[in-house]
Amino acid sequence: MFVRKNRLRKDLPAIDIRKKPVRGLFGKTKWVAASRKEQKKMKAVLMEQYPDRYYMDDLNEWNSTKQTDDLSWIDELEILEAMMND
Numbered sequence: 001m002f003v004r005k006n007r008l009r010k011d012l013p014a015i016d017i018r019k020k021p022v023r024g025l026f027g028k029t030k031w032v033a034a035s036r037k038e039q040k041k042m043k044a045v046l047m048e049q050y051p052d053r054y055y056m057d058d059l060n061e062w063n064s065t066k067q068t069d070d071l072s073w074i075d076e077l078e079i080l081e082a083m084m085n086d
Contacts, residue, residue: 007052014054014065017042 017039019031034042039057046055054065 008054008063009052010054012053014056015046015050016056017046018057 018034020034020038020042021029022032024030036058039059043055043057043059043061046053054063056066057064
């Protein structure tokens with residue numbers, strides 16, 4: 001009757017699927033941007049293994065998260081200072 005939903009765990013780090021490893025010309029591995037179609041495929045495979053994790057991707061789904069800018073608080077502080085000085 002009542003279905004228990006899986007809750008996403010915030011204590012675990014998000015899995016970043018925006019970039020994929022590609023072998024370069026001289027055998028060196030480099031990271032390139034993954035297309036939305038590739039992100040969907042990677043996410044489907046990873047969801048079976050890690051159903052309670054957040055994913056950093058460009059798909060904007062219910063379990064997606066975006067990378068926050070570490071210095072965004074400085075911009076907010078400057079906006080507040082500008083408002084107070086006027």
